[in-house]
Amino acid sequence: MAGGLDEVEVAVVGAGPAGSVAAETAARLGAEVVLIERKREIGSPVQCGGFLPEIEELEGLLPKAKIPEALADLPEGLVLHRTRVQRICSPSGRSKEFSVLGRVIDRRSFDRHLAWRAARAGARVLVGVRAELQEGRLHLSGRASGTMDAEVVIGADGPGSATARGAGLAARGEVGVCLEYEMAGVDIDPAAAEMYFGTASAPGGYAWIIPLGEDVANVGVGTRPPYLLGRGLREVLDSFISEHPIAKEKLQEGSVTAVMRGLVPAGGMPPAIQRGNVLLAGDAAGMVMATSGGGIPLAMVGGRAAGEVAARYIGGEAALQEYPEWIAEEMGRELANSVRIREVVDGMMKSDRLMDALFGILPPDQMKAIMRGQIPKALERVGDLMASR
Structure with missing residues (x-):
């Protein structure tokens, strides 16, 4: 391969938040690192996302990370x-809210910033390069071509990870789909990130309004294909904007200035996130809260853990088999709980009446706990009732 990179200590596939943090971490710990990204421009196109809780909220979300x-x-x-409140709207239009300090970030610039950090730490970045893992070796094509042998491969290449397939790591498979508009000229509450539930507005998921300023917002919908029942995602989102009794008053005079779409793992982590010399991180490892689809902080925590384990393995200080144990300790409970919560709520999402009933018994503090992957007593009782039906 041109450039003398036919052998490397750590190869990271995918320069999203998980991959760039993994590359930076491993490089700062002294490993020789190559970060490989198939896109020619890191961070573009934006594929949904952009809401980040403030650091004190993250410490509550992932207390052991x-x-x-x-x-x-x-x-x-x-x-x-910045936002101060999370507001949740039931199918009947009732809303409850709780305090969440959040930041809405420029995702394109954010991803580029993380890649820059990796490069400054010493990682070599290859853009416009595809990497396929075959029989333990990376085959590169695009702006760089040839083969690469790596002592450790970190797969951070998103849902349906090719690295995971190449390593024989089974994916959990269930994937959500999201479509988001950037809209200007809207009449919103700039302090509140809003979530809307209902079979018409967001079957099997939720719609959202996330302020980008006083009159600009990201407006989107996320769900899973079986719940669409033949409807297109664009049809669902357009209907939410023009027909939802509350949202339309805020959005119908707005103009769409950008369209973003993406896939989100919806089934939690797969059975294994490490095999041989391959570690998975971020969306490739299902590191997404099933309750909200939020994954940027978890991806970065997972990337940091993968980069650290990889570098310590290179230095003879750790075994790669320790990686799943690190992840289980830092976020395993929250991820598992979020899947369990989603499974309980799944049984109710096909009925607006049931969703309204659930909404009615959950006070705001328990709603916030659910978003953090904690299971309050009221939801446990609902789960028991649904299981006995």
Whole structure:
């Protein structure tokens, strides 16, 4: 391969938040690192996402996790807007809210910033390069071609990870789909990130309004294909904007200035996230809260753990088999709980009446706990009732 990179200590596939943090972490710990990204421009196109809880909220979400420096020390220039409240709207239109301090970030610039950090730490970045793992060797094509042998391969290449397939790591398979518009000229509450539930507005998922400023917002919907019942995702989102009794008053005069779409793992982590010399992180490892689809902080925590284990393995200080144990300790309970919560709620999402009933018995503090992957007593009782039906 051109450039003398036919052998490397750590190869990271995918330069999203998980991959870039993994590359930075391993490089800072002294490993020789190559970060490989199939896109020619890191961070583009944006594939949904952009809401990040403030650091104190993250510490409540993942109390046992080591928060990466890149997440804790976010440059102010990457923050487009801040919110103070999370508001949840039931199918009947009733709303409840609770305090959540959040940052809405410029995802394109954010992803680029993380890749820059990896490069400054010593990682070599290859863009416009596809990497396929075949029989333990990476085959590269695009702006760089040839084969690469790596002592450790970190697969951070998103849902349906090719690295996972190449390593024989089974994916959990269930994937959510999201479509999001950036809209200007809307009449929103700039302090509140809003979630809307209902079979018409967001079958099997939820719709959202996330402010980017006083009159600009990301407006989207996320669900899973079986719940669409033949409807297109664009049809669902357009209907939410024009017909939802509450949202339409805020959105119908707005103009769409950008369209973003993406896939989100919806089934939790697969049975294994490490095999041989391959570690999976971020969306490739299902590190997404099934209750909300939020994954940026978890991806970065997972990337940090993968990079650290990889570098320590290279230095003879750790075994790669320790990686799943690190992840289980730092976020395993929250991820597992989020899947369990989603499974309980799944049984109710086909009925607006049941969703309204669930909404009625959950006070705001328990709603916040659910978003953090905690299972309150009221939801446990609902789960028991649904299981006995």
